[in-house]
Amino acid sequence: IKSANTKALGVKFLSSQKRIISMNELLLQLYQNKFAACRDTAQQLLKNQSDNDALYLILAATTHRQKKTAKALQELKEFAAVRPDSIAIQFAIVQLELINGQDYTAAIESLTRFLKTLPEKEQHRPGYVALLVWLYDQAGLGEKGVDLLSEAGAVWAKDNKGSESGTALPLTLLRQTAAFxxxxxxxxxxxxxxEELVRADPSDPASIAGLIMAYSEFEPTLAEKYGASLPEMKNVMALDVEALERVVPGLKREYVSAENTGGATLGGGRRPLGPGSRPRRTGARRLRKRQPL
Structure with a gap:
């Protein structure tokens, strides 16, 4: 980086290349914990690159790496006032609010405030909706998440008219909505x-299983009806259930009663183990307790 910043080589680089070199120098200073130098360089670059969101993020990162998360968050909010359309800065605010005490309510407010500044079609982009629904879920506001999905579904339905699936939403989004x-x-x-998913693809076992789970809560008869339509499992290995039941985790084989295996007991007629009973001590353990002669 030092050689690239020399005057001899500097005249050979394009402006885009110089910008990349400057960013690399900034990142190097940041990860070397040279925070003062990093901030000075970033502020100098902002004079000519005021549209470069990465510079604002680096300034906040220098504060955050000094374990001053609250101050870094305040800086980002000030930067957001300068760059209100910056998605990168807005999402960095949400991220720091989650880091700063997992404040889901503040993160929801920040993201909602930003989304309201966007056109309706942009507000309901799947990525934005997914993040906001996740925040609602984490904050214990699942009802608001469902309402948001319904609202977004109406917008997505307009863009999905005439689709081959015949559903109001794309199938991938509909699956996620149903699961939530x-x-x-x-x-x-x-x-x-x-039901829409099953109509679109009657052979999809995941959709049928979801429908059965939903129906089982309020319409058990329909759940049984759809349960009969689930495909049978194929290529299932033959399992010896009795042999599996004889294997008691954590116990030696000699402790397992041979009565369950259909033969004589191991260890010379040792009595079978019943539920809740403890295995008998071996002779080796008893010998360790004997006093020396």
Whole structure:
């Protein structure tokens, strides 16, 4: 980096290349914990690169790496006022709010405030919706997450008209929505989504299983009906269940009663182990307790 910054080589680089070299120098200073030099360089670069969001993030990173997360968060909010359209800065704010005491409520407020500044179509991009739903889930606000999914579904349905699947949402999004509703105990709403998935692909076992789980909570008869349509398991290895039951984890084989194996007991007629009974001590353990002659 030092050689690249010399005047002899500097005139040979394009402006884009110089920008990359400057960023590499900044990152090197950051990871070498040269925070003062890093901040000075970043502030100098901002005079000519005020649209470079990475510089704002590096300034906040120097503060955060000095274990001043609250101050770094305040800096980012000030940068967001200068660059209100910066997705990188907004998401960095959300990330630091989660780091700073797992403040899900503050993260939800910051993300919601930013999304409201975007056009409606942009507000409901799957990535944004997924993050906000996850935050609602972590904050114990599952109902709001489901409401957001329903709202986003109406927007996605407009963009998905005429799709070959015949569903209001893309199948991948519909699966995620149905699964979230199932986790949120909104079984009837989840059943409706799984019904759409089953209509789109009647042979999909995952959708049928989800539908059965939803129906089992409020319509057991329908759950049994769909349960009969699940495909049988194939290529299942033959298992000796009795042999598996004889293997007691944590005990030696000599402690397992041969009565269960259909033969004489091991160890000269040792009595079988019953539920809750403890294995008898071996002779070796008894010998260790004897006093020397």
């Amino acid at each position: 509703k199932l986790r949120s105990h909104r079984y009837k709403d989840a059943a409706k989504d799984y």
